[in-house]
Amino acid sequence: MIVRQDSQYKSFVPISEWLPIQSPPDLRNKFTQAFTEMQERGAPVEELYWYRGEHTMYQALVQGDIEEGEMPCGQNAGIITGLTSSADVIQSIIADLPSVTKAMQDKLPYR
Numbered sequence: 001m002i003v004r005q006d007s008q009y010k011s012f013v014p015i016s017e018w019l020p021i022q023s024p025p026d027l028r029n030k031f032t033q034a035f036t037e038m039q040e041r042g043a044p045v046e047e048l049y050w051y052r053g054e055h056t057m058y059q060a061l062v063q064g065d066i067e068e069g070e071m072p073c074g075q076n077a078g079i080i081t082g083l084t085s086s087a088d089v090i091q092s093i094i095a096d097l098p099s100v101t102k103a104m105q106d107k108l109p110y111r
Contacts, residue, residue: 027071031055 026032035055038048052070060069 025072025074027073029071030067031070
């Protein structure tokens, strides 16, 4: 098995130089455990692609199967600029409620 050494793709297990396969940052679940075990035992790339095709992000994120589906994590971590207390969040929601309610009422076709 050849692993590319020329770029950010060092952790990829490539099927060719132009079509790498890897498991992105995912929450640990049955899917990631099985996929990692398959990689470690040297499963053929076709088997890895088949497995990922059967255990999709859609399955986890839309259908709610967070154990058997691919559950990505960390993609939005870079946009977090600070932490807000739950009390501040609730106060902000309450403060914005009148203007949001007015904006929604203005969009209604009838009143």
